[in-house]
Amino acid sequence: MKSYTRPPSDPKNFRQKKYEEATSRAQYSNTLDFNTTAYSNAAAGNELAYSIEIPTKYISGKGDSIRCRFAGVTAASVNTKFVELRLAGGVIHNGRVDDGSGLLFLWSVELEIFSSSLNNQEQISVARSSSVGGAFGAATEDYGSVVITTFNANSPLSLDLYISGVLAGENTFRLAKVEFSPAP
16 A cells, blocks of 8 residues: 655645745845846946945954855957955955956956954955856966955945956956854
C-alpha cells in the first residue's frame, strides 16, 4: 500500500513560499542598501553614479566592517573607461574597466572598509576592481588598492562611486549592494 504526504494547509504553494523566503529582507538583515537603478555616463569625465552615507554606528567599533559590491557594463568601443571610489570625498580606488580593444566589458568593484580602532578613528579600505570582456573572458583587467584613513568619529562617512567614459553611454552602473558586519 502506498502512502501519500498530505499537502500543507497553507493556501500558498510551496514554490511561492520558497521564493518569498529567498527574497525576504529578514534573510539579509545586515544589508544597508541594495540598488539596481541603472546609470550611464552622460559625457566625458567622472560622473557620480551611486552614493550612500554610512552612519557612524556601523563603523564605530574595532573590527566592524562594511562590504560594498558594485557592477556594471561598458560599451564596445576603444575609448578608456574607469570606475572610482571616494570615501568622505577622498579617492580610495581608481581602476580601468576595459582594455581599449573595442570589446564590451562586464565590470565589478568590491570594497571592504574595516574599523581598526574604537570610535571610528581609523579605517582600512581594501578595494579591487575587475572586468572581463570578449569571448569567454578573453580579456581581463584587475586593479587593487589598500588605503588607511582617519575620520571624525561623530561624522557619517559618504561613499561615492564615479564612472567615466569618453563618450556618453560608454560606462553603465547596474548594481550596488552595501552590507554591514559587526565586530565578532
